Amino acid sequence: MGLKIYDEVEEKSKLTAFISGEIDHHSAKEIRKEIDINLQKLNPTDLYLDFSKVDFMDSSGIGLVMGRYKLQSERGGKVFIQNPPPLIKKVMLVAGINKLAKIVSIDVPLSQMQKAKESAENSDKPSIHTQADIDVHKNDDDKSNQKTSEEVDGNAEEKNS
């Protein structure tokens, strides 16, 4: 992956978590775990949660955003909600979560979307693909940067019976 400096002046770093599938109480635990592992590992200033491939979400998704907001706030970081589809956005607006995490619309490079899409197609269950743009001063050797992008697809082989 290429190294991208998000904001050189303020030395910000960015982690994007591409969530796909359905977010409910059952699936939220797994999603939460994956995001938090990466948050801890990469310590980004900004966490972007991409919802473009989420096709169902109840208030468990709101709890997920609130929880990450809390974690990020404690470390002086921010959370952004990226590209939610209209029906997902509706739940977010009913909850007023946009007061904690700004809803943003961002053009995502096709290659990143493809990876998120592939993991979604392999499973009915939710999956996460994370992509990090880490500040060059914190991560200046190539190996560690390569590790920042990884695909996590829980139970892709399993099928609901």
Added chain:
Amino acid sequence: MPKKKILNEIKLSFPSLSENERFSRLAVSGFASQLDPQVDEISDIKTAVSEAVTNCIVHAYKKEIGKIELIARIYEDNVIYIKIKDHGCGIPDIKKAMEPLFTTSPEEERAGLGFAVMESFMDKLRVLSKEGKGTSVIMTKKLRTKLDK
């Protein structure tokens, strides 16, 4: 609830396993599909069912696996009725429980918005509960008719 003619009815009973959150909303969505609903209406119904069933799993049967009963009906004039009943711990203060952001499970990252979502996504919401006996959530929604579409 509506004093209208029941056109169709299903009854489901399943244990309070979190895997059944998805099953229950898909079952109701499949049942409601005969009304030829719009995408947003189906999404509203699925979300409301998911909230109600999750409440049974997270709150009513917090420390045990119990039975959840679901009844869905179609009344004339395109009205869908959904009743979700448990025999769990009950809600001591329904008014308090329905306040947005009130939750007894913050450690599980529950947002405390379940009832608020049900209320805003359905037309009517009624909650009956008795401590130690259980809770029933009854929701109705009138779907847009083909003429409206």
